[in-house]
Amino acid sequence: MPLAGGVPLLFLVLGRFDACHENYAQNGSSRDIPAGQTVGSVLSALGLTISPDILAAKVNGQTVDLSSALAEDAEVTPLQFDSAEGREVYRHSSTHIMAQAVKEVFPTAQLTIGPALEDGFFYDFAFERPFTPEDLEKIEARAKDIIKRALPVKRAELSKQDAIKFSRKRGEAYKVELIQGLPDGQAISVYSQGEFTDLCRGPHLPTTGHVGAFKLLNTAGAYWRGDERNPMLQRIYGTSFPTQAELDAHLARLEEIKRRDHRKVGKELDLISIQDDIGPGLVLWHPKGATIRLLIENFWRDQHIQNGYELVYSPTSPG
Amino acid sequence: MFAPMKVENSEYQLKPMNCPFHIMIYKSHLRSYRDLPIRYGELGTVYRYERTGVLHGLLRVRGFTQDDAHLFCRPDQIESEVSQVLDFTFFILGTFGFTEFEVYLSTKPEKSVGSEERWAQATSALEAALKGRGVAYQIDPGEGVFYGPKIDIKIKDALGRSWQCSTIQVDFNNPERFELGYIGEDGKVHQPIMIHRALMGSIERFFGILIEHFGGAFPTWLAPVQATVMSITDNQRPYVAEVVTQLKAAGFRAEADLRNEKIGLKIREAEKAKVPFMFVVGDREVQSGTLAIRGRRGANLGSMTVAGALDLLRADLKPAGQQHSLTQ
Numbered sequence: 185m186p187l188a189g190g191v192p193l194l195f196l197v198l199g200r201f202d203a204c205h206e207n208y209a210q211n212g213s214s215r216d217i218p219a220g221q222t223v224g225s226v227l228s229a230l231g232l233t234i235s236p237d238i239l240a241a242k243v244n245g246q247t248v249d250l251s252s253a254l255a256e257d258a259e260v261t262p263l264q265f266d267s268a269e270g271r272e273v274y275r276h277s278s279t280h281i282m283a284q285a286v287k288e289v290f291p292t293a294q295l296t297i298g299p300a301l302e303d304g305f306f307y308d309f310a311f312e313r314p315f316t317p318e319d320l321e322k323i324e325a326r327a328k329d330i331i332k333r334a335l336p337v338k339r340a341e342l343s344k345q346d347a348i349k350f351s352r353k354r355g356e357a358y359k360v361e362l363i364q365g366l367p368d369g370q371a372i373s374v375y376s377q378g379e380f381t382d383l384c385r386g387p388h389l390p391t392t393g394h395v396g397a398f399k400l401l402n403t404a405g406a407y408w409r410g411d412e413r414n415p416m417l418q419r420i421y422g423t424s425f426p427t428q429a430e431l432d433a434h435l436a437r438l439e440e441i442k443r444r445d446h447r448k449v450g451k452e453l454d455l456i457s458i459q460d461d462i463g464p465g466l467v468l469w470h471p472k473g474a475t476i477r478l479l480i481e482n483f484w485r486d487q488h489i490q491n492g493y494e495l496v497y498s499p500t501s502p503g
Numbered sequence: 504m505f506a507p508m509k510v511e512n513s514e515y516q517l518k519p520m521n522c523p524f525h526i527m528i529y530k531s532h533l534r535s536y537r538d539l540p541i542r543y544g545e546l547g548t549v550y551r552y553e554r555t556g557v558l559h560g561l562l563r564v565r566g567f568t569q570d571d572a573h574l575f576c577r578p579d580q581i582e583s584e585v586s587q588v589l590d591f592t593f594f595i596l597g598t599f600g601f602t603e604f605e606v607y608l609s610t611k612p613e614k615s616v617g618s619e620e621r622w623a624q625a626t627s628a629l630e631a632a633l634k635g636r637g638v639a640y641q642i643d644p645g646e647g648v649f650y651g652p653k654i655d656i657k658i659k660d661a662l663g664r665s666w667q668c669s670t671i672q673v674d675f676n677n678p679e680r681f682e683l684g685y686i687g688e689d690g691k692v693h694q695p696i697m698i699h700r701a702l703m704g705s706i707e708r709f710f711g712i713l714i715e716h717f718g719g720a721f722p723t724w725l726a727p728v729q730a731t732v733m734s735i736t737d738n739q740r741p742y743v744a745e746v747v748t749q750l751k752a753a754g755f756r757a758e759a760d761l762r763n764e765k766i767g768l769k770i771r772e773a774e775k776a777k778v779p780f781m782f783v784v785g786d787r788e789v790q791s792g793t794l795a796i797r798g799r800r801g802a803n804l805g806s807m808t809v810a811g812a813l814d815l816l817r818a819d820l821k822p823a824g825q826q827h828s829l830t831q
Contacts, residue, residue: 412556441662446714447560453719453776455727456561456710465558465565467707472727475756476713477706479725481546483598484570484703491591493544493572498524500517500548 224250224390227262236394237426238262240273240387247273249339249387265426275300277337277389278398278424279307284380285326286420290319295382296358296408296417303434304423308406310358311418315403320420324400334393335378339386341371347383350374358408359383397431398424401438505552521547522699525573526681529695534685539695540576540584546706547571561711568706574698575683578621581628581696582635585654585671589636592669592702596658599713600722603659606638609646616650617675625673625696626652650676660716668709672699720777720799723819726756730816731773732794733760735785742789746782746809753813770797779819780804782812 221229223241227250240247242261243254247269254260263270279298286293286309298307309315315323342350344363351359363372363383375384377392389395400422408414425431442448450456455473462468469477485495507514525543534541548568557563576584593604608629611622629652633640640654647653651673657665674697677683684692703709713721723729730750734743743759750757758778760769766783773781782794794812796804807815 437662441664441715444662444715444718445560446562446711449714449719450561450711455714458560458564463565464555465553465563467561467564467566473710475727476721476725477710480703480706480710484546484595485544487591487595488544488572491587493542496525496528496543496545498518498521498545498547500550 219255220253222251222253223248223260226254226260236390237264239264239270239389239394242269247387249337250390251339252387272300273387273389274395274426275305275424276384276386277392278395278422279305280337280375280377280380280382280384280388281327281330281392281395281398282323282400282420282422283307283309283382284330284377284392285323287380288330289322289326293418294358295356297362298382301421304401304421306419306421308408308417308419310408310415313418314405315418315420320400320403323420324398324422327398327400330378330392331395331398332393333378334391336391337375337377337388339373339375339388341373344368344370344372347372347374350381351383354381395424396426397428398422399431399435505550517550518547519549519551521545521549521569521571522573522677523681525571526677526683526697529573529575529683530681534575534695536577536685536687536693539685540574540580542572542574544570544572561707561714564705564707567708570701570703570706570709572700574700575678575685575695576698577685577693578624578696581625581673581698582631584698585629585632586635588671588698588700589632589638589654592656592671595702596656596669600716601658601660604638605657605659605665606633606640607643607646607655607657608633608640609643609648609653609655611652612645612647612649614649615647616679621675622652625675629654629671629673648672648674650674658712660712661718662715666712668704668712669702670700670704673697674699720779723779723816726777726779728758728776728778729755730757730780730782730812731760731769731776731778732757732782732784733766733769733773735766735783737761737763738786739784739789743784746784746794749809750813750816753816755813755816774799774801780812780816 223243227238227241238250240263241250242248242263243252243258244256245259247263263273265271265274276299279300282305283295283298286307287295290311292312294310296308296310298305344366347363348360351363359382366372372383373386374381375386375388376382400420402421404419404421405416406419408417423431423434425434450473453472454470455476456470457468458464458466459468488495504519505517507516509515524547525545528543529541546568548566550566553563553565558565574584574588596604608626610626615622633654643655653670653672655667656669656671657667658669659665678694678697683695683697685695687693713725721727732743732746732750734740740761743761747757747759760773762769770781770783777799779799781797783797784794788794788806791806793806793808795806796812796815798804804815
């Protein structure tokens with residue numbers, strides 16, 4: 185590693201992160217940077233954190249917090265919402281914001297797990313009853329307040345024992361169980377924002393204020409660890425976007441998906457039904473649905489014969 | 504799979520797959536290299552146990568019909584067979600309005616049967632087929648089935664969602680297990696390659712995807728009712744009946760709405776039922792031998808003769824121009 189005035193330097197290569205930012209991404213260029221600086225401050229020194237659009241960074245292929253230190257030669261790619269990794273960090277922090285809101289509004293709720301999804305996020309809480317639509321309104325309002333507070337998100341590492349002690353003291357029995365399942369001797373990362381702390385691998389946004397538009401969608405029951413012998417948890421789904429316009433477009437799309445749900449349309453147009461008296465997972469094709477099926481099958485058979493297939497029948501196949 | 508049942512001291516089972524049946528048909532004769540490829544297709548209904556909690560409408564069911572086919576070919580025919588299946592898949596899916604695809608090539612997993620050499624040969628044949636057809640694809644390393652490499656194709660629907668439908672899977676295992684053979688040019692017995700493939704996956708699931716893709720407004724060639732002919736008053740009953748007869752004779756799925764209801768209500772109901780064309784008949788139409796034509800989204804298509812209406816219907820059938828009537 186080259187030394188300059190006794191300060192260790194590292195070799196930083198800025199990766200391409202977005203075609204339209206290429207002009208200031210200095211794509212392919214390299215800089216010597218004193219070691220030990222955070223990713224965020226390095227990017228900032230290069231004039232890149234001019235906006236809160238940069239959410240996290242990819243350092244040598246791994247997604248990290250902007251607050252993580254650069255310790256070795258690195259290829260750094262700033263992450264924005266337009267990348268899958270950037271969105272994952274964004275939604276992951278959003279679910280922490282929701283969890284903080286739930287803990288503030290319903291202090292007896294216990295934390296379990298809360299991952300990012302492709303289009304949003306969820307969090308499973310241990311709570312004595314399902315959350316009502318009124319609860320969701322309160323939680324959402326509180327989450328928006330937490331976003332407004334722009335709380336810095338801080339990472340810390342605890343030993344396994346300390347993490348168990350910490351979670352036990354806070355009455356988070358599920359977190360204790362999760363930590364107990366982790367390998368011994370490994371440092372456990374926790375993320376805090378204001379009074380809220382969650383055991384979490386991260387990475388996360390620099391502050392809660394980095395989230396723009398936020399919306400809770402619906403609730404569902406979910407078994408702890410997906411096992412029906414375990415207690416039923418209360419899951420809340422939500423989503424978040426940088427702007428209200430993007431959120432609105434997403435919600436409109438969700439509405440359209442609901443409007444087109446094949447179970448709903450299949451019933452409205454009298455195409456098919458699935459009835460408990462017949463058996464779950466067994467389809468009755470009503471005349472109109474059967475007409476379409478027959479057209480599909482006729483087309484399929486004609487084309488197969490034209491394309492050199494021989495058609496056969498084997499037991500249980502219908503005519 | 505569902506538990507077996509005992510009948511006359513033998514165990515029977517609800518059929519979970521079509522493969523062994525096609526294999527036994529292949530095995531029923533001595534095959535020569537000249538006979539290959541042999542392609543057996545079947546809309547084969549199978550039953551598989553799924554937990555109640557994971558069932559979902561038509562997308563996840565317990566009884567379904569696979570649009571299955573098994574291709575038996577020589578190792579040197581894998582590439583040409585897969586190329587043909589790729590073309591065929593894009594044609595079939597394209598006919599249903601799917602034009603955007605994501606293609607994945609899955610390679611040798613950790614646990615597998617068949618020699619390195621066979622895997623390498625089959626995998627490069629699949630790659631060559633994809634490249635030869637100019638198909639953009641991603642590689643899923645180690646995600647192949649234990650019996651061979653495969654190509655999976657996802658379709659993108661009108662809402663931009665991806666659905667896994669088609670699969671093309673090379674199989675080294677079944678030809679070995681069932682001791683399949685063919686007499687080669689050298690007069691010796693060789694083992695054929697088997698390729699499993701489904702284009703739609705299952706008819707149930709594909710139908711579920713189609714319903715959501717079109718939002719129930721099926722294109723004219725698939726619409727269960729293609730045209731509703733409506734009378735404004737009882738005066739037009741004989742004319743409406745005659746028009747419906749003519750439409751049916753021309754191979755179209757037409758219905759008469761002769762109810763004693765307001766025409767506005769009849770139109771609203773046909774729109775709700777997503778019928779592509781509404782032919783409205785009043786006294787004026789009877790006198791002039793025409794039909795007042797409305798499209799699905801309230802479009803007024805003007806007045807036409809019955810012959811003109813037939814042309815309109817024909818022109819609206821699927822792009823390939825083939826009409827698939829129920830009587831075919």
